Amino acid sequence: xxxxxxxxxxxxxxxxxxxxxxxxxxxxxxxxxxxxxxxxxxxxxxxxxxxxxxxxxxxxxxxxxxxxxxxxxxxxxxxxxxxxxxxxxxxxxxxxxxxxxxxxxxxxxxxxxxxxxxxxxxxxxxxxxxxxxxxxxxxxxxxxxxxxxxxxxxxxxxxxxxxxxxxxxxxxxxxxxxxxxxxxxxxxxxxx
Amino acid sequence: xxxxxxxxxxxxxxxxxxxxxxxxxxxxxxxxxxxxxxxxxxxxxxxxxxxxxxxxxxxxxxxxxxxxxxxxxxxxxxxxxxxxxxxxxxxxxxxxxxxxxxxxxxxxxxxxxxxxxxxxxxxxxxxxxxxxxxxxxxxxxxxxxxxxxxxxxxxxxxxxxxxxxxxxxxxxxxxxxxxxxxxxxxxxxxxx
DNA sequence: GTCTATAGATGGATAGAC
DNA sequence: GTCTATCCATCTATAGAC
Numbered sequence: 001x002x003x004x005x006x007x008x009x010x011x012x013x014x015x016x017x018x019x020x021x022x023x024x025x026x027x028x029x030x031x032x033x034x035x036x037x038x039x040x041x042x043x044x045x046x047x048x049x050x051x052x053x054x055x056x057x058x059x060x061x062x063x064x065x066x067x068x069x070x071x072x073x074x075x076x077x078x079x080x081x082x083x084x085x086x087x088x089x090x091x092x093x094x095x096x097x098x099x100x101x102x103x104x105x106x107x108x109x110x111x112x113x114x115x116x117x118x119x120x121x122x123x124x125x126x127x128x129x130x131x132x133x134x135x136x137x138x139x140x141x142x143x144x145x146x147x148x149x150x151x152x153x154x155x156x157x158x159x160x161x162x163x164x165x166x167x168x169x170x171x172x173x174x175x176x177x178x179x180x181x182x183x184x185x186x187x188x189x190x191x192x
Numbered sequence: 193x194x195x196x197x198x199x200x201x202x203x204x205x206x207x208x209x210x211x212x213x214x215x216x217x218x219x220x221x222x223x224x225x226x227x228x229x230x231x232x233x234x235x236x237x238x239x240x241x242x243x244x245x246x247x248x249x250x251x252x253x254x255x256x257x258x259x260x261x262x263x264x265x266x267x268x269x270x271x272x273x274x275x276x277x278x279x280x281x282x283x284x285x286x287x288x289x290x291x292x293x294x295x296x297x298x299x300x301x302x303x304x305x306x307x308x309x310x311x312x313x314x315x316x317x318x319x320x321x322x323x324x325x326x327x328x329x330x331x332x333x334x335x336x337x338x339x340x341x342x343x344x345x346x347x348x349x350x351x352x353x354x355x356x357x358x359x360x361x362x363x364x365x366x367x368x369x370x371x372x373x374x375x376x377x378x379x380x381x382x383x384x
Numbered sequence: 385g386t387c388t389a390t391a392g393a394t395g396g397a398t399a400g401a402c
Numbered sequence: 403g404t405c406t407a408t409c410c411a412t413c414t415a416t417a418g419a420c
Contacts, residue, residue, distance in 0.1 A: 024307045027219045031400060042403085043402080052400065104304055108356065112296055113305030115216045126361055133362065153369045160360070161353025164300065168321055168352070177345045198389095223410060233390040234411085244410065 010048045013038045018059045022106055025113055026056050026121075056110075057120040063106050064128050067096070071135075082142035083186050086155070089135060090182045093159060094175035097166035104167035108160075132159070145189040155182055202240045205230045210251045214298055217305055218248050218313075248302075249312040255298050256320050262288065263327075274334035275378050278347070281327060282374050285351060286367035289358035296359035300352075324351070337381040347374055 016038040020029040031052055035045055049055040071092050078088035103109070107125035111117060117126055133156050140152040162178035165171045198204075208230040212221040223244055227234055241247040263284050270280035295301070299317035303309060309318055325348050332344040354370035357363045 025219075025305050027217075027305065028307065030398070032398080046401065050401090103307065108360075109304045111360070112301045113217050113219070115220065115295065129360055130362070150369075150372075153365060154373050157350060157353040157357050157366060157369050157373065159353070160357040160366075161349040161351070164356040165349050165352040168300075168303070169318055170322070170325065173345060174349060174352075177342075177349050180342075181346050181349065222408080224408090231390095233388095234392090235413085236389065238411070242411095 009040065009044060013040055013045055013048060014055075014058060014062060017055055018062065021056065021059050022103060022109075023101075026059075026110060027113060031055075053119065053121065057124060060107060060110060060121050060124040060128075064124060067128070070096070082139045083190055086136065086139035086143070086186065087183060089139065090155070090159065090162075090179060093132075094162060094179050097163060098175050102166055105163040108163055143186075143190060147189075151185060151189050154185055158182055158185075201232065201236060205232060205237055205240060206247075206250060206254060209247055210254065213248065213251050214295060214301075215293075218251075218302060219305060223247075245311065245313065249316060252299065252302060252313050252316040252320075256316060259288070259320070274331045275382055278328065278331035278335070278378065279375060281331065282347070282351065282354075282371060285324075286354060286371050289355060290367055294358055297355040300355055335378075335382060339381075343377060343381050346377055350374055350377075 013034065017029075017034045020034060020037065031042075031045065034055075035042055038045070045055075049058065071089060074088045074092035075085055078085040097105075107128045110121060110125045111129075114122060116122060133152075136155050136159070137148075137152045140148045140155070143151075145151055158178050158181055162174055165174040165177075205226065209221070209226045212226060212229065223234075223237065226247075227237055230237070237247075241250065263281060266280045266284035267277055270277040289297075299320045302313060302317045303321075306314065308314060325344075328347050328351070329340075329344040332340045332347070335343075337343055350370050350373055354366055357366040357369075
């Protein structure tokens with residue numbers, strides 16, 4: 001029994017909670033379940049996370065940062081052409097749904113299972129969606145196409161479908177389908 | 193206290209439960225909440241629905257039948273051309289997301305919030321999705337297009353996006369976006 | 385009196401929080 | 403570990419319609 005608190009305790013608890021929240025849904029997972037799996041005491045968990053609501057919010061906030069890093073890295077390799085950056089963004093999202101145990105987008109799942117979107121976690125989830133959509137709109141706006149609003153709306157709809165369809169039965173090909181469709185829309189829109 | 197059993201008791205309970213389940217999610221609604229809202233006794237609810245799981249399953253089953261009737265009615269007015277029937281199907285789905293208090297597709301929401309898809313309610317939800325997708329595939333197969341699999345996959349992705357995007361902030365135009373995109377894909381695919 | 389509805393007490397399990 | 407609250411589900415008690 002170490003008296004000194006392990007510095008990675010908070011991260012380990014958050015890792016454990018994130019896995020359980022994502023796999024079974026936020027509401028279906030109890031605090032005791034997280035405590036058992038993380039092998040920590042109750043007092044330790046409540047010292048790091050004062051309530052379940054804050055633990056959920058930090059789970060989504062960390063997921064948002066993780067996705068943000070992946071998208072930033074993909075953007076670094078995409079060059080400066082806005083259409084290439086747009087494709088790279090969609091590719092990064094398509095890659096994130098390719099996991100064999102993919103169970104849907106954590107933000108969209110949270111918004112689907114919790115009706116109140118005005119709490120801390122809900123604002124993170126809606127903020128993530130709005131940021132993703134704004135990123136697409138910004139890329140399209142820089143592409144000098146005839147109808148940027150229409151193109152951005154269509155791509156966003158496909159992105160929404162990508163995250164949802166991949167979690168449903170028979171959704172293994174959703175990433176390829178979304179990517180080919182987005183590429184075709186971009187190609188048609190940028191054709192001289 | 194009426195001795196005569198009201199013949200619409202079961203439907204009234206199911207109506208009440210359906211509203212609550214859809215608005216707040218299945219897991220967030222308690223049986224007592226339904227009992228209070230439906231103004232019925234506890235024993236009466238449990239006589240009609242032996243468990244919450246069965247009540248949820250009947251909620252989804254009735255929703256499936258309701259949607260099925262709407263789609264069948266739309267199909268009756270679409271004539272016999274498979275592309276017209278396909279468009280009518282997508283139009284009917286687009287109409288169902290136009291409600292101002294739309295909170296997502298009940299089947300997709302259920303699958304998002306409950307991880308186990310092998311129970312009675314889960315099979316109804318997945319069955320609805322598979323049926324909808326098969327209907328699209330059947331219509332496209334009758335259209336004599338060059339690549340029916342690709343077209344059906346793309347339309348299904350858009351349909352998934354339609355149901356998801358309409359429930360998210362800024363999703364008011366999702367129905368129009370999905371419809372115009374599907375119409376364009378069908379037009380391009382059937383062009384001689 | 386008989387039947388059925390409602391209302392409330394209750395059981396056991398589990399929730400979040402201290 | 404403990405506390406309170408709530409979950410689903412069952413059972414009992416009572417009030418009213420026939």
